[in-house]
Amino acid sequence: MSTRRVSTSRGVRDSAICDSHLQVVKASLDAIRTREDLRARRSADPVDFVHRYVAREDRELVALVSSACAFGHVKVIHQKLTELFALVGPSPSHAADAPRMLLSRLSGFRHRLFRGDDLARLLIGARAVQREAGSLGAAFVHELAKADRDAAKCDRDETAALRASSTAVASESRLGRSARSPRKRTCRTCAGAAAPNRRIDFAQQAGELALKEALASFCDRIRIAGGFARAGERNVDGRRGPSHLLPDARAGSAAKRILLFLRWMVRPADGVDLGLWDVPTSRLVIPVDVHIHKLAKNLGLTSRRDVSWKTAVEITRALTRFDARDPVRYDFSLCHMGMIQRCPSRRDPSRCTGCGVKRVCTHWAAPTTIALGRLCSPPDVRDFMAPSVRA
Numbered sequence: 001m002s003t004r005r006v007s008t009s010r011g012v013r014d015s016a017i018c019d020s021h022l023q024v025v026k027a028s029l030d031a032i033r034t035r036e037d038l039r040a041r042r043s044a045d046p047v048d049f050v051h052r053y054v055a056r057e058d059r060e061l062v063a064l065v066s067s068a069c070a071f072g073h074v075k076v077i078h079q080k081l082t083e084l085f086a087l088v089g090p091s092p093s094h095a096a097d098a099p100r101m102l103l104s105r106l107s108g109f110r111h112r113l114f115r116g117d118d119l120a121r122l123l124i125g126a127r128a129v130q131r132e133a134g135s136l137g138a139a140f141v142h143e144l145a146k147a148d149r150d151a152a153k154c155d156r157d158e159t160a161a162l163r164a165s166s167t168a169v170a171s172e173s174r175l176g177r178s179a180r181s182p183r184k185r186t187c188r189t190c191a192g193a194a195a196p197n198r199r200i201d202f203a204q205q206a207g208e209l210a211l212k213e214a215l216a217s218f219c220d221r222i223r224i225a226g227g228f229a230r231a232g233e234r235n236v237d238g239r240r241g242p243s244h245l246l247p248d249a250r251a252g253s254a255a256k257r258i259l260l261f262l263r264w265m266v267r268p269a270d271g272v273d274l275g276l277w278d279v280p281t282s283r284l285v286i287p288v289d290v291h292i293h294k295l296a297k298n299l300g301l302t303s304r305r306d307v308s309w310k311t312a313v314e315i316t317r318a319l320t321r322f323d324a325r326d327p328v329r330y331d332f333s334l335c336h337m338g339m340i341q342r343c344p345s346r347r348d349p350s351r352c353t354g355c356g357v358k359r360v361c362t363h364w365a366a367p368t369t370i371a372l373g374r375l376c377s378p379p380d381v382r383d384f385m386a387p388s389v390r391a
């Protein structure tokens with residue numbers, strides 16, 4: 001592969017919330033995770049299908065297909081995946097070793113914009129990558145190492161230029177010569193002083209960009225091996241469906257489904273995630289959909305308005321302040337809240353009743369009416385109870 005130029009992700013900032021407020025958000029999310037039964041929650045999640053298989057190659061393939069289909073109504077996803085894997089048979093890896101038979105078994109299957117033929121090609125392409133690299137995990141680790149090397153090589157000049165410019169801005173500001181005075185950052189929830197924007201961590205930025213590039217290259221390999229269209233392009237038959245099976249992370253999309261797949265494969269086995277791949281959890285970026293985005297905005301973890309890669313990175317950086325080694329472990333709590341509460345993104349007394357993070361939500365914790373001391377005190381366990389229990 002040719003060496004690609006890796007640009008720095010400007011526009012991604014630290015969340016503008018104060019440390020004490022962040023601690024309250026962290027305590028709220030920790031309480032949700034402790035309270036919830038992970039295994040019970042898993043039964044409603046597409047990852048449950050992955051746990052039904054024992055062989056590593058089958059788990060990788062089932063996880064890839066399940067995550068690719070994970071959009072829309074939860075019940076419909078579950079019903080369609082049940083139907084799909086019944087057609088595929090007991091071993092998806094063996095089935096993908098016989099492409100013609102797999103294509104004929106899945107003909108007639110449909111799920112939203114995907115046809116059986118598209119999903120068969122996804123399995124066939126992923127199986128070909130497995131055979132070539134040893135496993136999908138080995139293929140991804142290879143792409144990530146290559147992207148890390150490229151990022152280090154290509155970004156050296158730009159990093160030096162950025163460092164020089166940020167040093168110049170800092171020294172100008174120290175001498176009071178800066179044309180623009182630095183913006184004062186206040187906590188979005190309690191109006192206290194937020195920590196100043198941290199210095200750009202070049203290694204972290206390069207790591208995030210390398211992950212994006214590695215995901216894109218990994219998806220390219222499967223697409224080429226499976227013979228289906230690139231993201232955004234039409235298939236030979238004129239349909240766009242197949243191109244949506246895998247995202248084009250380079251285009252800046254949030255790449256939610258492939259990041260979900262990565263989370264399942266990388267995070268340690270905890271009853272939901274499987275810990276099959278040897279990738280540090282600190283490299284993960286949170287899978288963001290509209291529900292997570294709304295909730296993260298309400299908690300002050302991001303101020304971005306779009307569901308994009310940059311937003312996912314910004315939320316992950318905020319979560320890094322809770323747990324630098326495994327920020328994405330908070331995905332469970334956020335996802336749970338987003339699903340249960342159907343967060344309305346505004347004050348809605350009926351829908352917000354019982355929300356575990358109401359006391360730290362920017363829509364309810366109005367800075368003018370709520371004293372900072374009260375907001376940032378340790379959470380009351382009753383806040384996390386259902387209204388009926390509290391009563």
Ligand code: SF4
Pocket residue numbers: 295298341342343344345346347348351352355356357358361362363364
């Ligand atoms: S209190 Fe309401 S608006 Fe705020 S996060 Fe909870 S459900 Fe969303």
